[in-house]
């Protein structure tokens with residue numbers, strides 16, 4: 001334990017303290033950068049967009065993951081295999097490859113637009129990428145597998161007899177799913193949503209590629225401030241706020257869900 | 264017992280169930296009468312739960328048909344069978360209060376809210392859960408959870424109530440109390456009850472009829488007295504309480520009685536049986552008496568005491584016959600003391616109508 005903590009301190013905490021220092025000292029000592037955070041309309045619009053994207057991505061990922069997990073945990077052996085592939089294959093492909101894959105699918109001359117135009121369904125290509133939609137699709141695709149594990153552990157802990165009991169008492173399969181199965185896996189849903197949301201907040205590569213510079217999220221904004229328009233103080237202040245926000249979120253979450261339920 | 268028009272009459276004909284190559288139930292034919300209290304009794308793995316699951320509609324049988332009030336329900340899904348079921352471990356809905364658990368089957372049936380409220384309140388009073396309405400199952404004791412499960416299964420007045428080892432998780436005193444309550448609920452509702460147990464004393468105490476299972480076969484069905492006093496075979500005889508088994512050779516049937524030889528003495532058995540040749544004689548320990556002498560023509564055997572166990576109200580004696588058969592009797596303490604003082608060799612005697620003749 002001790003060497004691990006030391007390693008984490010040296011590689012994460014020490015550099016982060018450096019970032020904190022910049023946020024209070026660059027370009028001049030004081031709280032000026034935090035003041036700018038509150039007043040700068042660009043920073044605010046990025047924060048709001050980031051929250052919006054993260055919420056949509058969280059909802060989409062958890063719903064998709066829930067469907068896959070139900071099949072994975074409760075399906076026939078063949079269905080289980082298929083679900084396992086859906087969950088595991090994305091892990092073997094790098095985030096970069098996947099982002100460009102989505103560009104190839106969604107761009108104006110991409111597979112989807114060509115096909116839709118080919119069958120005469122649309123005349124002008126749909127704007128599917130280089131906007132928020134593309135970012136949401138790409139991020140959801142990346143994050144679904146991470147939502148699967150907390151859901152699977154909740155579904156595996158569920159006693160089958162409770163579902164049988166509901167059916168025996170006259171409840172249809174659909175009703176049993178909504179009134180018994182879903183509420184009984186609520187802890188998994190909360191865990192999955194938390195993981196996805198926290199991951200999504202810090203996303204960089206996917207929004208940078210699929211957003212095409214038009215849907216900048218917080219992490220990309222930090223990068224822009226530090227590497228493009230050198231404004232290290234503001235970039236550092238944004239980073240500090242992001243880390244504090246994630247920390248607070250985790251603290252609230254761990255009050256309600258035990259860490260064990262997340263994996 | 265009040266006759267309940269809603270109580271179901273169930274007929275199982277040739278029911279079988281295979282899991283892969285494994286035969287869990289074989290050619291089971293059984294009539295369950297309206298308002299009957301039937302116990303399914305058998306050792307672990309004998310197919311009791313499997314049969315109950317088939318009755319409830321959770322498992323499709325591999326062979327045979329199932330009828331309820333004359334209607335073939337073999338292919339009817341569980342949610343349309345209207346059988347109340349109490350699972351081992353109760354299977355309460357953990358995220359719903361006691362009230363919501365009990366109201367569930369009524370809500371599913373879309374009963375009016377006022378009726379639901381009234382019937383749930385009635386049921387809560389009936390099973391003695393007043394004051395616990397808003398608690399979650401995890402906040403209840405085992406006995407209280409058991410009551411919620413019973414209330415939930417009975418509140419929609421099912422034609423049949425199925426119970427899978429309902430008391431196995433309860434401690435002994437609570438079990439006795441819940442058994443009494445279940446008997447009362449059966450009398451009050453008049454519904455057909457089918458319950459699984461592997462506790463033979465529970466089956467004898469509660470059931471109006473007992474069905475005995477072993478290795479997926481239904482061995483015998485009858486009233487507690489019938490299966491206890493007239494077991495159809497050795498398995499049933501040995502499964503229900505203690506019994507002494509003696510080899511009985513050259514059995515012949517003549518004018519309503521059977522006679523045979525047991526350790527050089529002629530033994531008579533009276534009662535319906537057609538076993539001949541070499542057989543087994545079974546006698547319940549409580550019908551055996553210890554004596555210093557046996558009269559000629561009386562059923563009896565000589566044995567020596569090998570051990571005695573003081574049980575409080577009585578003493579249990581272990582004995583060995585001359586040819587090495589082990590026997591057990593339970594006798595009053597003073598009789599045991601006399602037997603032990605008198606040089607250990609005693610006569611065990613029993614009335615001819617208490618002997619049970621079984622194929623070897």
Ligand SMILES: Nc1ncnc2c1ncn2[C@@H]1O[C@H](COP(=O)(O)OP(=O)(O)OP(=O)(O)O)[C@@H](O)[C@H]1O
Nearest residue numbers: 282285287305306307308309310311312313314461
């Ligand atoms: N789904 C299944 N797949 C394969 N075998 C099964 C299945 N369900 C039950 N069995 C087998 O069928 C046999 C009967 O099982 P069942 O559960 O009916 O026994 P039981 O009489 O209820 O026993 P117990 O008293 O232990 O509950 C057992 O040998 C069991 O292993």
Ligand SMILES: [Mg+2]
Nearest residue numbers: 311312313427
């Ligand atoms: Mg069982």
